[in-house]
Amino acid sequence: MDKKSVFGILATLLLVLMVPAYGLWDGLVRQPAAKEHFLDADAERGIATYVQFCVACHGPDGQGRVEPQYIGLPLNPVYRKQLGLATLDPDVARKTIARGRPGTAMPAWSTEEDGDLKDYHIRDLVTFVTNWERSEHLLKESLAEHAPTHAAAGAAGVAAAAAAPADDPVARGKALITAQACSACHTISSVPGAVGAVGPKLNGVGTTAATRKPGLTAEQYIQESIREPTAYTVQGFTTGVMPKLPLTDAQISDLVAFLLTLK
Ligand code: HEC
Numbered sequence: 001m002d003k004k005s006v007f008g009i010l011a012t013l014l015l016v017l018m019v020p021a022y023g024l025w026d027g028l029v030r031q032p033a034a035k036e037h038f039l040d041a042d043a044e045r046g047i048a049t050y051v052q053f054c055v056a057c058h059g060p061d062g063q064g065r066v067e068p069q070y071i072g073l074p075l076n077p078v079y080r081k082q083l084g085l086a087t088l089d090p091d092v093a094r095k096t097i098a099r100g101r102p103g104t105a106m107p108a109w110s111t112e113e114d115g116d117l118k119d120y121h122i123r124d125l126v127t128f129v130t131n132w133e134r135s136e137h138l139l140k141e142s143l144a145e146h147a148p149t150h151a152a153a154g155a156a157g158v159a160a161a162a163a164a165p166a167d168d169p170v171a172r173g174k175a176l177i178t179a180q181a182c183s184a185c186h187t188i189s190s191v192p193g194a195v196g197a198v199g200p201k202l203n204g205v206g207t208t209a210a211t212r213k214p215g216l217t218a219e220q221y222i223q224e225s226i227r228e229p230t231a232y233t234v235q236g237f238t239t240g241v242m243p244k245l246p247l248t249d250a251q252i253s254d255l256v257a258f259l260l261t262l263k
């Protein structure tokens, strides 16, 4: 055999070996890495939405129900296990986020249900909540950037409610807005962290309350709104979304005192 044909055979052999080697590398290394990369990118977008709309009820750690601050169910698998809840199924998660759970505080988020979120937002949220453990560090980073978070505001509210002077019901009521998670659903410009969009804005409620129900003063109407949320439904909102919160008479009277100052 001459040198040329030896070289030819070697070159062919090399090529023949390289094709499957590339295939193997592509299948085992490149494609999964690309898939993981897309998963992270989707989850990261989901996290941005979670921090904006979901953290107020499901918590910064996905722990859900930590009364009185968070009122959603746990989404983090660690806390789900503690409560004996099954792993979140992507299809159930998608439907729950899009349509909400009627009769509970979980609102419908899909634009088809008059919510704020498009299908792709919901898809990214599902990617995040069903891959919680691998995306958790990204959530922590995002929360650290978005200070003051609802969590910080909630904790500050609990502390402020405890510290508010006994002779200042308005200050106590203001602190209770975040301490009792009214802020998860209502926006009040003068209360940091009260940026919820599930219920009506309460700016000016001290005035509008007097016009809601014939025969009720502003004070009576606000009292009733908190004690019996289903007694009257503000136009454009859904009956039964505002929960009957376990508040003492003293807390309700402080909340009313504060809300009446919002003229
Ligand atoms: C105002 C409070 C509130 C907000 C805001 C909220 N949730 Fe919920 N969520 C709840 C409650 C309460 C439940 C439990 C409903 C029930 O009892 O079935 C729930 C349930 C869920 C479930 C189903 C859990 C399970 O185990 O079946 C998912 C998933 C979920 N929420 C995701 C989200 C996402 C994503 C967002 C943000 C777009 C969000 N939630 C915003 C209160 C809230």
Ligand code: HEC
Pocket: 105, 177, 180, 181, 182, 183, 184, 185, 186, 198, 199, 200, 201, 205, 208, 209, 212, 222, 225, 226, 229, 230, 232, 233, 234, 237, 238, 239, 240, 241, 242, 243, 245, 255, 259
């Ligand atoms: C899970 C969401 C949610 C939470 C938490 C919540 N609300 Fe509401 N709230 C609503 C919704 C939705 C409405 C409008 C529907 C209705 O009238 O029942 C409403 C209505 C009201 C109204 C009547 C507003 C008006 O313009 O007539 C008042 C006052 C009020 N809420 C106060 C509170 C206070 C105080 C808290 C905390 C102790 C609270 N809410 C907690 C969802 C919520």
